[in-house]
Amino acid sequence: RTAGVNDLGNPIRDAVEDGGGVHVVGVSEDGEAVDMYVPAQDYYHQFYLGSIADPHILDLSYVKLREVSLSYNIPVRTMGSLGNVFTSASIGVVGRNLWLVNGNDKDFDASEVSATFGENGQLPSVRSYGFNIKLGF
Numbered sequence: 001r002t003a004g005v006n007d008l009g010n011p012i013r014d015a016v017e018d019g020g021g022v023h024v025v026g027v028s029e030d031g032e033a034v035d036m037y038v039p040a041q042d043y044y045h046q047f048y049l050g051s052i053a054d055p056h057i058l059d060l061s062y063v064k065l066r067e068v069s070l071s072y073n074i075p076v077r078t079m080g081s082l083g084n085v086f087t088s089a090s091i092g093v094v095g096r097n098l099w100l101v102n103g104n105d106k107d108f109d110a111s112e113v114s115a116t117f118g119e120n121g122q123l124p125s126v127r128s129y130g131f132n133i134k135l136g137f
Helices: 040-049 076-084
Strands: 022-027 033-038 062-073 088-103 128-136
Touching (some): 022 040, 076 088
Antiparallel strands (some): 022 033, 062 088
């Protein structure tokens, strides 16, 4: 976020005198209109050393296709002589973490957050596929 360009098309990390900086529009403490560019260092420092918490408040709502499983029960009567050994048989496929349908924060998977401090160092969610064979005796 700190390596982007401003509305003038210049890197925000460049000096304000060179067309860089972050464009700030708002109202000062005195009620005066503010429309100016400030150095990126000053702008982003207020979020980490100051009291502005907006960048750290995240909407962690999401919709996710967590697991899909498809199985087929094989009729044991069609298994010939093996039908005398097995009472049931099935084959199937399974997929996990297939699709993050809607997540409000695109920087991480909200379903994998393990603490109140964002990702807190855990690994990203892994998409996996599997194959099952179940035999009943």
